[in-house]
Amino acid sequence: MMKKETETEKKAALAAAVSARLTERYPAAECALRYGGDAWRLLVMGRLSAQCTDKRVNEVSPALFAEIPTPAAAAAAPVGRIEELIRSCGLYRTKARNIRDCGAVLTERFGGRVPESEEDLLSLPGVGRKIANLVRGDLWRRGGVVVDTHFIRVCGRLGFYPEKEKDPARIERIFEPLVAEADRSDFCHRIVLFGREYCSARAPRCGECPLSSLCSHFLREEK
Ligand code: SF4
Structure with a gap:
């Protein structure tokens, strides 16, 4: 049968x-986000893309990463400066705070590297399942x-x-x-x-x- x-x-x-x-x-x-294979950039751009177009995120990124190329640079940056750099992406106050805090947590707990595990990624400020899956999928084919x-x-x-x-x-x-x-x-x-x-x-x-x-x-x- x-x-x-x-x-x-x-x-x-x-x-x-x-x-x-x-x-x-x-x-x-x-990936529509032009992150150049860099995990930190993808993490930040994923956060910026909430309620914003990928095109706009790509536009603000060169100037943003010229000033905060690493988690340590983000942790040390005044949040007001990050706000200025991402203002056109919407929800810029929350996003700027998340980026700065995320930089601090990555620097303090993960040696300045973006972690690979789902649990660690979800513990980062402003990172939910969508961003965690984007980062893990694009960089490590996981998630x-x-x-x-x-x-x-x-x-x-x-x-x-x-x-x-x-x-x-x-x-x-x-x-x-x-x-x-x-x-x-x-x-x-x-x-x-x-x-x-x-x-x-x-x-x-x-x-x-x-x-x-x-x-x-x-x-x-x-x-
Ligand atoms: S609804 Fe979308 S997927 Fe379905 S036929 Fe139309 S364009 Fe194609």
């Missing part, structure tokens, strides 16, 4: 198909999927979960059995690139979309 495909197996097959098509479309799977607004919207439409689902922790758990840990970073970057190019919040380009034959949202609308 043929074994019935489970819900997880169906979703894993969907993830594999989505991944194959997006790998073809976006072979490089580049869960990076659940940002693009990821939530696109993967909901594709049918990995109901479109009304918005809880990042639940979404991260849904993907654990679907995408191998080492592949999650590339998968997330490609979903974000795809979301920006085709599957925007207001005007998805379903007619030209390379994933339309896999997409629950599209197939429902077609009926």
Whole structure:
């Protein structure tokens, strides 16, 4: 007797198909944040990107890192100066304090290096699961999927979960059995690139979309 495909197996097959098509479309799977392979920069830029565009974060970064190239430099910088440098990113007071405090904790507890473990990363000021997964995934191919607004919207439409689902922790758990840990970073970057190019919040380009034959949202609308 043929074994019935489970819900997880169906979703894993969907993830594999989505991944194959997006790998073809976006072979490089580049992170939109230009951090030059530097863990400290990625950590800070991840924090700055909350409620801000990646483009803006890339714009403020050269001047910011010219003054705070290391955690020790951030720890020693007046918080008002960091505020000035990141003002255009929004929430700048909280973000500036987090960056300064993060620099201090990294210097005092981690020898000035960004730690690799999830627990240590989550203990840093202003660092939540999204940033921890971004840093671990990009630098060490570890951790869960990076659940940002693009990821939530696109993967909901594709049918990995109901479109009304918005809880990042639940979404991260849904993907654990679907995408191998080492592949999650590339998968997330490609979903974000795809979301920006085709599957925007207001005007998805379903007619030209390379994933339309896999997409629950599209197939429902077609009926
Ligand atoms: S078919 Fe439309 S809704 Fe579905 S992934 Fe493509 S652009 Fe998004």
